[in-house]
Amino acid sequence: MKVSLFITCLCDIISSDVGKDTVEVLEKLGCEVDFPEQQTCCGQPAYNSGYLSKSKEAMKQMMKAFKDSEYVVGPSGSCVAMLHEYPQIFKGDPDWEEEANKLAAKSYEFTQFIVDVLGRVDVGSNFKGIVTYHSSCHMTRLLGVKDAPKKLLEQVEGIQLRELPLCEDCCGFGGTFAVKNPEISEQMVKEKTEHIMETEAEYVIGGDMGCLMNIGGKLSRDNRDVKVMHISQVLNS
Amino acid sequence: MPIKLGEASYKERIQSGIENDFMRGAVSSAQGRFRSGRLKAAEELGNWEDWRTRGEEIRTHTLENIDFYLQQLSDEVSKRGGKVFFAETAEEANEYINNVVKEKEAKKVVKSKSMVTEEIGLNEALEEAGSEVIETDLGEWILQMDEDPPSHIVTPALHKNKEQIRETFASKKGYKNSDMPEELATFAREQLRKEFLSADVGITGCNFAVTESGAITFVTNEGNARLVTSLPDTQISVMGMERLAPTWEDMEVLVSLLTRAAVGQKLTSYVTAITGTRLEDEVDGPEEYHLVIVDNGRSKILGTEFQSALHCIRCAACINVCPVYRHVGGHSYNSVYPGPIGAVLTPLLDGYDDHKELPYASTLCAACTDACPVKIPLHEQLIRHREIIVEREKKSPKSEQMMMEGFAQWASHPAAYKLSARMARTSLKPWTKDEIIKNGPGPLKGWTDVRDFPAPSKQSFRSWFKSRQKKERGQ
Numbered sequence: 071m072k073v074s075l076f077i078t079c080l081c082d083i084i085s086s087d088v089g090k091d092t093v094e095v096l097e098k099l100g101c102e103v104d105f106p107e108q109q110t111c112c113g114q115p116a117y118n119s120g121y122l123s124k125s126k127e128a129m130k131q132m133m134k135a136f137k138d139s140e141y142v143v144g145p146s147g148s149c150v151a152m153l154h155e156y157p158q159i160f161k162g163d164p165d166w167e168e169e170a171n172k173l174a175a176k177s178y179e180f181t182q183f184i185v186d187v188l189g190r191v192d193v194g195s196n197f198k199g200i201v202t203y204h205s206s207c208h209m210t211r212l213l214g215v216k217d218a219p220k221k222l223l224e225q226v227e228g229i230q231l232r233e234l235p236l237c238e239d240c241c242g243f244g245g246t247f248a249v250k251n252p253e254i255s256e257q258m259v260k261e262k263t264e265h266i267m268e269t270e271a272e273y274v275i276g277g278d279m280g281c282l283m284n285i286g287g288k289l290s291r292d293n294r295d296v297k298v299m300h301i302s303q304v305l306n307s
Numbered sequence: 308m309p310i311k312l313g314e315a316s317y318k319e320r321i322q323s324g325i326e327n328d329f330m331r332g333a334v335s336s337a338q339g340r341f342r343s344g345r346l347k348a349a350e351e352l353g354n355w356e357d358w359r360t361r362g363e364e365i366r367t368h369t370l371e372n373i374d375f376y377l378q379q380l381s382d383e384v385s386k387r388g389g390k391v392f393f394a395e396t397a398e399e400a401n402e403y404i405n406n407v408v409k410e411k412e413a414k415k416v417v418k419s420k421s422m423v424t425e426e427i428g429l430n431e432a433l434e435e436a437g438s439e440v441i442e443t444d445l446g447e448w449i450l451q452m453d454e455d456p457p458s459h460i461v462t463p464a465l466h467k468n469k470e471q472i473r474e475t476f477a478s479k480k481g482y483k484n485s486d487m488p489e490e491l492a493t494f495a496r497e498q499l500r501k502e503f504l505s506a507d508v509g510i511t512g513c514n515f516a517v518t519e520s521g522a523i524t525f526v527t528n529e530g531n532a533r534l535v536t537s538l539p540d541t542q543i544s545v546m547g548m549e550r551l552a553p554t555w556e557d558m559e560v561l562v563s564l565l566t567r568a569a570v571g572q573k574l575t576s577y578v579t580a581i582t583g584t585r586l587e588d589e590v591d592g593p594e595e596y597h598l599v600i601v602d603n604g605r606s607k608i609l610g611t612e613f614q615s616a617l618h619c620i621r622c623a624a625c626i627n628v629c630p631v632y633r634h635v636g637g638h639s640y641n642s643v644y645p646g647p648i649g650a651v652l653t654p655l656l657d658g659y660d661d662h663k664e665l666p667y668a669s670t671l672c673a674a675c676t677d678a679c680p681v682k683i684p685l686h687e688q689l690i691r692h693r694e695i696i697v698e699r700e701k702k703s704p705k706s707e708q709m710m711m712e713g714f715a716q717w718a719s720h721p722a723a724y725k726l727s728a729r730m731a732r733t734s735l736k737p738w739t740k741d742e743i744i745k746n747g748p749g750p751l752k753g754w755t756d757v758r759d760f761p762a763p764s765k766q767s768f769r770s771w772f773k774s775r776q777k778k779e780r781g782q
């Protein structure tokens with residue numbers, strides 16, 4: 071199966087390891103992965119801040135980049151959810167409506183793709199450690215991907231999964247919210263990391279680098295001994 | 308009190324909210340109770356999503372035909388001896404009510420809980436005209452004594468704990484007993500009973516107006532609305548113009564959603580309905596009944612992308628799940644309508660000038676949208692507000708505008724993007740130590756004030772992928 075990787079700008083520039091693991095897992099599962107080089111950012115930072123026309127420039131670039139792809143898979147529920155908004159954003163636009171519909175229809179979040187399209191839950195990984203899972207808001211509530219990551223994690227050999235209290239509560243990232251409202255964001259990420267500490271897990275796993283960077287940044291600031299990992303990194307172990 | 312509560316700046320309000328440990332403790336434990344109650348009630352009902360869909364359909368249909376249903380309501384109420392007044396503004400509503408009170412030479416007015424009367428500042432208007440106004444909902448009564456605005460639309464005194472309430476009772480009413488809820492409630496009952504018996508006019512809000520029979524209905528737990536609507540001879544109900552339910556069947560669906568979504572109850576202790584005045588063949592009912600239907604900016608929302616905000620049934624489920632509300636409390640919104648629905652509704656009713664920060668007081672986590680029993684896409688409406696603030700009102704900060712201009716250039720030019728991917732690590736080097744940035748420059752500052760930022764990867768993903776492909780091809 072041919073898969074085009076939608077890397078997301080965060081993973082491309084800040085956390086490239088996550089991208090590498092994503093590619094390797096997909097290949098292990100028999101996919102042929104390519105990387106359309108014309109891709110940039112899904113436009114979410116501008117779109118969510120109200121800069122609709124600016125965000126459309128990014129979106130058009132993405133539609134061009136993935137025009138010929140069969141499947142588009144990205145390691146972020148939030149960025150993939152953004153692609154799924156394109157049809158509504160370009161509705162009635164004679165030049166782009168069709169492209170928007172096509173891109174949305176073929177785009178999947180990484181775990182969603184493995185479970186729903188490839189039909190796999192056991193990817194043959196092995197990871198020793200006590201982990202807890204933070205379910206990111208956009209992945210669960212906008213994209214509707216609730217069970218896939220947990221199904222995959224449950225099959226990882228050696229893993230000990232602990233339930234995170236108020237798991238579905240936002241971590242306080244919210245894109246530009248984190249810098250526009252740092253005071254509130256701080257309280258939210260503080261609460262999130264406190265819940266993580268309650269589980270006594272060694273690792274906190276997630277499917278979105280934005281949230282993980284926020285949670286990880288707070289854990290690091292407080293010198294907490296909990297590591298943050300993207301789910302692709304666990305599945306590639 | 309009009310919609311806006313005070314003059315403190317957004318940052319000041321947020322800060323004082325965050326520093327208020329008492330309030331935050333009270334809010335967070337109440338949120339916990341309401342949230343688990345709602346989830347349990349939804350589960351017990353079984354097909355919650357179908358109920359939500361039904362609720363959404365009813366509200367959509369009603370608002371799309373609002374002219375017809377307002378006319379029907381008005382006709383039915385008139386038929387049953389009531390007088391209907393349609394107030395375009397808060398001032399008109401207050402003036403009308405004041406005139407009724409004056410004509411009756413009423414001295415004391417008892418009220419049951421009503422958000423729309425908070426919105427139009429009715430209490431102040433009545434008091435200015437010389438009437439004594441008594442709030443009879445326990446929470447509202449406490450707030451009235453403290454001259455404190457509500458911080459929640461269902462449980463207005465949510466931000467207070469029992470010790471604080473005891474304090475209020477003691478200083479304002481000479482209460483001498485403990486802070487046990489039973490003792491506090493008994494005291495409140497005794498005090499309020501006297502007020503009911505001596506009141507000349509009763510004022511209520513309205514949960515749903517059933518238009519097919521001109522009935523105004525209330526959903527309460529304390530039973531105070533029953534006393535307000537059965538003792539005084541003159542009755543006034545005040546409602547926002549959108550609070551309509553075409554039929555009793557519709558009303559039943561909406562009440563089922565409301566009580567479950569609000570606090571996880573199957574039903575409240577009281578569901579009360581009143582219809583007009585005492586007619587000749589009837590044994591009870593008021594001598595005079597007035598229904599005041601308030602527009603106050605609502606009709607401007609009709610037909611816009613925000614129309615569904617008028618579907619709101621004021622259950623506060625969105626407020627109860629909101630993590631931002633949890634940490635800053637209701638008063639930080641500086642509006643009688645706090646939380647996600649407040650952030651959507653307040654700028655619509657009261658303009659952007661005083662409330663332009665509200666649409667940004669959300670991470671867009673969509674917990675509100677998910678919780679809303681009538682499926683209002685709250686987080687999407689917050690984005691619509693942001694678009695208006697940026698593109699129509701042009702009220703976003705200059706620095707942000709420049710940044711977003713840069714963003715658009717960057718994201719639509721792959722070559723520029725690629726260059727930045729290559730340069731990111733080097734350009735942040737001066738601030739990086741041990742792969743961590745603790746004091747970031749420019750826009751990173753807000754981030755690193757609170758948490759660390761990771762140093763960008765040594766090699767961007769795209770350059771790794773390229774070199775890997777080259778290797779595979781043996782180049």
Ligand code: SF4
Pocket residue numbers: 568618619620621622623624625626648675678679680681682683685
């Ligand atoms: S917006 Fe929805 S959840 Fe919020 S108060 Fe209104 S009906 Fe309830």
